Structures are given as C-alpha cells and as structure tokens.
Amino acid sequence: MNVEQSLRALAADDATARVPPHVDAAVLAAWDDNCPEHRGRAPAARRKRVVLGIAMAGAFAAASLVAVVITWRGGNEPRHTLGNIAPEKSVAPGVPEVVAGAIAPPRGMEQPMAPARARRRPVVSPATGAAYVLVPDAYMDAPLMMMRVRMPRSAFSRLGVPIANPDGDGMVDVEVLVGEDGVARSIRRATAVGWVDANGH
Amino acid sequence: MPADDRSDADLVRRAAAGERDAFAAIYERYRTVVYRFARLMSGSPATAEDVTQEVFVTLIRTLPRYEPHRAGLLTYLYGVARNVTRNRLRRDRRFVALETAVEEKPSGADDPCAAASHSQQLSQLRSSVLALPSRYREVVILYDIHGLSYAETAQVLHVPVGTVRSRLNRGRQMIAVRLREAESPGHACVAARIERCVI
DSSP, rough: OOOOHHHHHHHHHTTTOOOOOOEEEEEEEEHHHHHHHHHHHHHHHHHHHHHHHHHHHHHHHHOOOOHHHHHHHHHHHHOOOGSSOOOOOSTTOOOOOOOOGGGOOTTTTOOOOGGGGGGGOEEEOOTTTOOEEOGGGGGGSSSOOOOOOOHHHHHHHTTTTOSSSSTTTTTEEEEEEETTTOOOEEEEEEOOOOOOOOOOO | OOOOOOOOOHHHHHHTTTOOOHHHHHHOOOOOHHHHHHHHHSSSOOOOOOHHHHHHHHHHHGGGGTTTTTTTTHHHHHHHHHHHHHHHHHHTTTSOOOOOOOOOOOOOSSOHHHHHHHHHHHHHHHHHHHHHHHHHHEEEEEEESSSOOOOOOHHHTTTTTHHHHHHHHHHHHHHHHHHHHEEEEEEHHHHHHHHHHHH
C-alpha cells in the first residue's frame, strides 16, 4: 500500500470522529455568555449606568450644597415656619377666614414672637382684596417665594376657578408665588402635602 | 436533523446580529472538521476538544469583524484552528506527555487478525503524520486527509500553490520513509518485544 492509499484509509477512519457532547455544550454556553448582540449592548448599558451614576452624584452634590446653604442661612436668620404664623383676620369683609389660620398651631403652642425684622404683616391680594397669606419680613428679601397654604374652595370660586373636588373640609391646597412686594404673582392647586406645625408634627 | 441549506454568509450575518440558531447551525456544520483537523495536528483528542472550543469562541468574538468577501468561513475556521493548534503545541512543548492509550474502536471485520493489522497500520500512519514538521503536516492533513484543493490549502496556509505542492511532496516522502522504517524487521522485532511485555 503506497502512501496516498494509506492516507485515504486514514481519512476514512478519521471521518468517523465525532465531537464529544460536552464540547458542544461548552461552545453554546460561550455563545450565551459572549454573543455579539450582548457584547454590543454591554458598552451602551455601561455608558448608561455611568451617565446615570454621574447624574445621581451631581444631584446628590447639588442637594448637599443646597442643604448646607439653607442650614447656614437658618443659623444667621430667625427661623420661621408656617406654623408659627398666627392667623390673621381677613382684610376684605365677606371673605372667608384667611388660609394661614388653617395651619396655625394649636392654642398654647405658639412660638415666641419673632424679632422685629420678621414682623408679620398681611398681604392683600389686589385681585380679590383678600388677605390670604402672611409673609414674614425675613422672607421678603427673596424676590419670589413659594408659599403653600390651604384656601377655602369659595375663595377660588370668587376668582372664577371652581374646584370640583376639594378635601372633605372644603379646603384646597394651593401654592402661591409671592413677590418681594408681597403681591401674589401666581397661584396653583397643589397636591396634598404634609403640613408641619411649630412642633414639627 | 434536516440539512441547513442557508449559506455561510447568511448564517454569519444572522449570528452577528445575535441569532443563536444561526450560530448553532454554523457550529453544527463545521465542528467536526475543526475537531478532526485539530486531532490530527495534535495527536490528542483532549487537545482537539480544547482547540475546537477555542476556535468557536474566537469566532463568536470576531463575528462582527468577519468579512466574508476576504475568505470563506471554512477557510477562516481552518486558519483559526491552525493558529490555535500551533500556539497550543508550542505551549505544551514544555511538558512531557504521558503515554495515552490510543482510542481503539471495535472493528466490524470478520477477521480479527486483519482488523488488528489494519488498526496497527493506521496507528503507524498517525504516528508518521504526527512526526512531520508542522509545515508539512498541515499540508498533508488539509490536502490528503481533508480533501481540500491546492488552492484552498494555499489560501488556508497563506502560501502559494507551488509551495503547497512542494510541501505535500516532501511530506509524503517523509511519511513513506517512516512507514518503511516501521515495516523493517528490526522495528517489528522491537514492537513484538514490547507487545510481549505488555501482555
């Protein structure tokens, strides 16, 4: 038998060789772990996670900065909360009780009077003539300030904005942007918020 | 299992897009070829298994970069298998292999003596092929055993066709010399003595 015939015999014998099943399983498992589609998505997903992480870190840093500033300002200025604002009587006759009264602290829990600089004064809405919020002087330094108050539904009705679904007591939570001059710039209905009284409750 | 008549290019495109079935079809089509090539090149079924796995893992990683117009998939896989096998053999050169039992398949021949003789011839032939320098061995395996053409062999090995012819001729000569040595009386005597020791 010459070499070529021998090699043909070897080829025929070799043709019966089969790949063991565990190799098949290993290769397909490797596909599941490393398939091009997954690898194509992986960098994008990583980038997304990195961007999200950076955004969260930035937001955390900004929040920390704001907290530090607020804390610093709170240490230099008298502290006022909506809870230590005593109720005022409405300026315009016939207008329901001022909203600030709805968040007044219980009797006997009033805070001592703030310094003169933070003296309270009523703010009269030029539109309705109703005093609906009180802005301490200390807050008047800011050009605009957001106040959250509760108003009777009827006050809105007078403004031509009927509220269909007030709370059970007929009051409506609103957010009011008050300018430096004490004039309300805008008002909108707010979702229910947790009101904090003078004791932090 | 029905034969998959999809083209290699189509399968590669689909596999690159993440279709597991397409990759499984590629693997099904070429796994045996790669395994056989690696087994003949290394002489070790265990090494051939590792090489087969590594070749297809390499394919998974390089699928997006594979360009069908540059080389057919089979040629590409042969090329990867060749490189992986050579690297593996180069790495394993530091180790001394233990004598492993040759896989003896039960023969269906009626004459046990003829079957034993045939098996012994194949074993000698495998040893002769394995003893060739790799540049001759791979040519003999690709052309004589796997049945590739001169051009295909040249493409896999990145050499001119003339080089394939000359290496093939040289490799066959070397095998013939080894087979003659194996059939010489002195070698047979040694083999017979070893067989008696084994028994």
